[in-house]
Amino acid sequence: xxxxxxxxxxxxxxxxxxxxxxxxxxxxxxxxxxxxxxxxxxxxxxxxxxxxxxxxxxxxxxxxxxxxxxxxxxxxxxxxxxxxxxxxxxxxxxxxxxxxxxxxxxxxxxxxxxxxxxxxxxxxxxxxxxxxxxxxxxxxxxxxxxxxxxxxxxxxxxxxxxxxxxxxxxxxxxxxxxxxxxxxxxxxxxxxxxxxxxxxxxxxxxxxxxxxxxxxxxxxxxxxxxxxxxxxxxxxxxxxxxxxxxxxxxxxxxxxxxxxxxxxxxxxxxxxxxxxxxxxxxxxxxxxxxxxxxxxxxxxxxxxxxxxxxxxxxxxxxxxxxxxxxxxxxxxxxxxxxxxxxxxxxxxxxxxxxxxxxxxxxxxxxxxxxxxxxxxxxxxxxxxxxxxxxxxxxxxxxxxxxxxxxxxxxxxxxxxxxxxxxxxxxxxxxxxxx
Amino acid sequence: xxxxxxxxxxxxxxxxxxxxxxxxxxxxxxxxxxxxxxxxxxxxxxxxxxxxxxxxxxxxxxxxxxxxxxxxxxxxxxxxxxxxxxxxxxxxxxxxxxxxxxxxxxxxxxxxxxxxxxxxxxxxxxxxxxxxxxxxxxxxxxxxxxxxxxxxxxxxxxxxxxxxxxxxxxxxxxxxxxxxxxxxxxxxxxxxxxxxxxxxxx
Numbered sequence: 235x236x237x238x239x240x241x242x243x244x245x246x247x248x249x250x251x252x253x254x255x256x257x258x259x260x261x262x263x264x265x266x267x268x269x270x271x272x273x274x275x276x277x278x279x280x281x282x283x284x285x286x287x288x289x290x291x292x293x294x295x296x297x298x299x300x301x302x303x304x305x306x307x308x309x310x311x312x313x314x315x316x317x318x319x320x321x322x323x324x325x326x327x328x329x330x331x332x333x334x335x336x337x338x339x340x341x342x343x344x345x346x347x348x349x350x351x352x353x354x355x356x357x358x359x360x361x362x363x364x365x366x367x368x369x370x371x372x373x374x375x376x377x378x379x380x381x382x383x384x385x386x387x388x389x390x391x392x393x394x395x396x397x398x399x400x401x402x403x404x405x406x407x408x409x410x411x412x413x414x415x416x417x418x419x420x421x422x423x424x425x426x427x428x429x430x431x432x433x434x435x436x437x438x439x440x441x442x443x444x445x446x447x448x449x450x451x452x453x454x455x456x457x458x459x460x461x462x463x464x465x466x467x468x469x470x471x472x473x474x475x476x477x478x479x480x481x482x483x484x485x486x487x488x489x490x491x492x493x494x495x496x497x498x499x500x501x502x503x504x505x506x507x508x509x510x511x512x513x514x515x516x517x518x519x520x521x522x523x524x525x526x527x528x529x530x531x532x533x534x535x536x537x538x539x540x541x542x543x544x545x546x547x548x549x550x551x552x553x554x555x556x557x558x559x560x561x562x563x564x565x566x567x568x569x570x571x572x573x574x575x576x577x578x579x580x581x582x583x584x585x586x587x588x589x590x591x592x593x594x595x596x597x598x599x600x601x602x603x604x605x606x607x608x609x610x611x612x613x614x615x616x617x618x619x620x621x622x623x624x625x626x627x628x629x630x631x632x633x634x635x636x637x638x639x640x641x642x643x644x645x646x647x648x649x650x651x652x653x654x655x656x657x658x659x660x661x662x663x664x665x666x667x668x
Numbered sequence: 669x670x671x672x673x674x675x676x677x678x679x680x681x682x683x684x685x686x687x688x689x690x691x692x693x694x695x696x697x698x699x700x701x702x703x704x705x706x707x708x709x710x711x712x713x714x715x716x717x718x719x720x721x722x723x724x725x726x727x728x729x730x731x732x733x734x735x736x737x738x739x740x741x742x743x744x745x746x747x748x749x750x751x752x753x754x755x756x757x758x759x760x761x762x763x764x765x766x767x768x769x770x771x772x773x774x775x776x777x778x779x780x781x782x783x784x785x786x787x788x789x790x791x792x793x794x795x796x797x798x799x800x801x802x803x804x805x806x807x808x809x810x811x812x813x814x815x816x817x818x819x820x821x822x823x824x825x826x827x828x829x830x831x832x833x834x835x836x837x838x839x840x841x842x843x844x845x846x847x848x849x850x851x852x853x854x855x856x857x858x859x860x861x862x863x864x865x866x867x868x869x870x
Contacts, residue, residue: 271757273812282809286820290802293827297794401729402721427729453732455833458788459776460730460843488780506834508792513783 304554305473305495308525325654332356332374332383332637332645340364343467344637344645346627347411347419347445352378354629355445356637357389357411357421358645364407365430367392371409371423373445376647378630383647389448390439395425398451399437402427407434411445412470414478418502419445422454422466422480422494432463432485436494440503456494456509462486464494464509467570467623468522471531471553479553481533483519484511489538491521493553515559518545520570523553524581524604532581532604534573535559537566542589544571546604564598564607565589573604574626574634576652583607584624584636595621595638597655610655613648614640672830677734677742678727683710684746691749703750733833735842736822737764737815760813765849767815772846775837788837797836798823804840 244255274282333341338360345357354376361369370391374383388394389409396403409423419441426434436456439448456464463486470480478496483489490513499505518535525531531549533556544566548557564585569592571585580601587596587609597610613636614621624638633651640646686706691698714724721729741764744755756764778787790796805819822839825831831838 271754273757274809274814274816276812279809279812282816282820283806286802286805286809286816286823289820289823289827290798293823294795294798296827297798400725401732402726403729453832455733455835455838458835458837461733461833488783490783506792508789508835510789511779511786513779513786516783 304551305475305477305479306552307474308471308479308529308531308552323653325651325657326633327648327650327654329646329648330383331640332647333358333360333372333386335644337386337644338362338372340366340369340642341645342639342642343408343623344639345410345469345625346635346637346647347413348627348629348635349419349444350413350417351444352630353444354627354635355411355419356383356645356647357409358637358639359407359409360386364642365405365426367405369405369407371406371421373411375445389421389445390423390451392425395423395437395451399425399453401453404428407431408466410466410469410480412478412480414498414502415472415476416498416502418442420478420496421445421448422482424465429462431465434463434465434485435461436464436466436482438504442502452504454494454504454507456482456492456507457484459486464492465519466494467520468572469625469627470496471523471525473552479523481521481523482509483521484513485519488513488516489519490515491518491533491535493521493523510554512556515545515547515556518559522571522573524573524575526575526603527579530603532573534562534571534583534604536568536570538568542566542568544585548604562604562607564609567591570623572624572626574628576634577628577632578652582626582634582655584613584626584638586622587612592620592622593617595624599655614638671728671732671832673734673736673739673825674728674732677739678714678724679710680739680742680746682713682723683707684742684749686710686713687746687749700750731842731844733831733838733842735838735840735845736818736825737767737840738842738845740764740815740818740821741845756814760815763808763813764815764818764845765852768841768845768849769853770849771841772843772849775841776843776846788835791835791837794836797826797839801826801836801840 241259244258340363341358341360342364343359347355349355356374359369359371370388372386373389374386376383392403392406395406403425405426407424409421411419411421413419421439422436424434425437436454437451438454439451441448455461463484464482466482468481470478472478476498480494482492482494484492492509492511494509496504497506517539520536521533523531523533529552531553533547535545537543537545544562544564546560546562565588567586567588567590569586573581573583575581580599581604583598586592587594594615595613598607599610600607619641622639624636627635633649636648637645690696715722748754775787778785801819801823805816809816826836826839
């Protein structure tokens with residue numbers, strides 16, 4: 235054991251001359267030795283080992299919780315969407331732009347959230363070009379019953395992120411927003427301190443007032459090597475035990491999908507989080523998750539490999555473990571897709587219907603939980619122009635909203651209902667003439 | 669909030685670098701006063717903006733989670749420079765670098781070699797992380813290696829959530845320790861090979 239008798243005089247003397255006394259105490263405890271140093275004496279080893287084991291037992295005992303098990307009962311339908319209105323049987327289609335022309339030279343990566351209040355909140359990033367220092371994450375709101383979107387407001391930019399995270403930020407990028415079960419709105423967004431997108435990290439902001447104002451950013455540490463290279467694009471799934479499964483992806487060295495499980499605290503905010511990586515699915519990124527029945531979840535993934543096919547995988551335990559990767563039968567030009575489970579159980583997909591280029595945007599429907607797909611209306615098509623990064627959401631009227639990058643200049647918003655979806659022809663002309 | 673272990677690491681690392689550079693010049697006597705002056709200069713180097721950012725913040729941008737082993741090894745090296753005697757034996761320091769090289773290689777490269785395993789995930793399992801840290805610490809201490817005390821420190825730091833990361837791995841290993849460990853390993857191996865096969869003097 236640690237010899238107390240020689241230590242006591244030094245303890246008494248530590249008030250007068252702390253540093254020499256502490257060094258002497260440490261010396262007697264076997265930690266420090268003036269040269270030549272010897273191996274830790276046996277008595278000290280025993281004392282330190284006992285201290286280590288006791289500390290571990292004490293720490294383990296007060297360990298808060300253990301979420302290393304599969305989540306329970308993923309909600310198959312967004313819990314915040316109320317019943318469908320009576321106008322659901324009349325085909326409805328409308329289109330608009332969220333940001334005004336010339337607002338920013340480049341706009342990309344839009345996300346939409348149907349708020350419990352009935353408002354819609356859109357988020358995207360814009361600036362002089364993708365990855366520029368002047369890029370900011372903007373929000374715009376479509377108030378319940380209002381015909382037009384509010385002017386864009388900066389939610390976070392490079393300087394704000396820099397100040398809030400207390401570190402150098404080179405640029406900001408992809409952001410997603412989603413509500414938790416307490417009605418707070420969460421934003422997970424990308425920042426880069428060094429290099430390109432593969433050098434990015436994820437951060438979390440929370441809003442208590444439906445996205446009017448946002449709290450301070452918090453850095454999420456998700457990857458072992460300098461916490462680099464997790465990005466976000468698509469909407470989360472919700473487990474009945476409170477956990478939120480957010481699909482993210484890794485880009486550095488090997489590209490693969492990941493699921494970030496966030497555990498909200500009782501008073502709002504994130505209490506705990508952990509990442510499950512899926513490196514066995516290399517070359518597949520930007521997973522989109524669709525909760526099915528009976529603890530099943532569908533994942534669809536962008537293909538950055540040579541084959542350029544939209545890939546799928548299934549989970550039978552609420553997104554904790556995943557099947558081998560399969561093919562959807564649809565092409566993918568290395569571009570993001572999004573999917574939404576409709577109220578009748580079908581799955582709606584928005585995607586680029588080509589193996590090369592993002593020159594069209596199309597819908598597809600699956601009636602068998604994502605096993606097979608039937609292509610539907612083509613919403614956009616133009617040579618040498620880009621229509622990409624679709625995002626689907628359902629509002630409190632049961633209407634479906636689709637936002638996407640329109641020619642990299644603006645964010646376009648389409649609104650339609652199931653009646654339009656089912657009765658629609660497969661061409662852009664038919665879609666727009668409704 | 670000031671990041672505690674990052675602060676210790678960056679101050680010790682820059683101070684150690686300054687002392688090591690000055691000690692290279694044999695004409696400058698290495699005195700406690702000079703070391704104290706270099707300590708003051710360390711704060712100047714860290715806090716004075718270079719471009720838009722002080723070194724303090726620029727380094728934190730990329731490396732906010734120094735492991736306890738890295739902090740301990742850097743502080744021990746600084747202590748040896750400042751006070752003239754070692755906190756750790758050479759074999760203990762070597763064990764630290766080997767630990768960094770081996771564990772870092774496993775953690776950072778395993779997904780590129782065998783993709784189905786996700787070791788980093790288990791660092792979020794608090795019970796597993798706590799008992800792993802304790803087991804490693806006990807193993808080092810049982811061998812009489814003072815690095816075991818650093819693992820006990822990692823355990824306490826982990827329980828107090830002192831790093832930005834909530835993952836237990838980040839308290840044990842970090843990329844700087846890994847790369848330094850690999851660098852020392854390759855340097856020593858190369859040195860050994862040259863020494864082993866050097867032609868005998870005529």
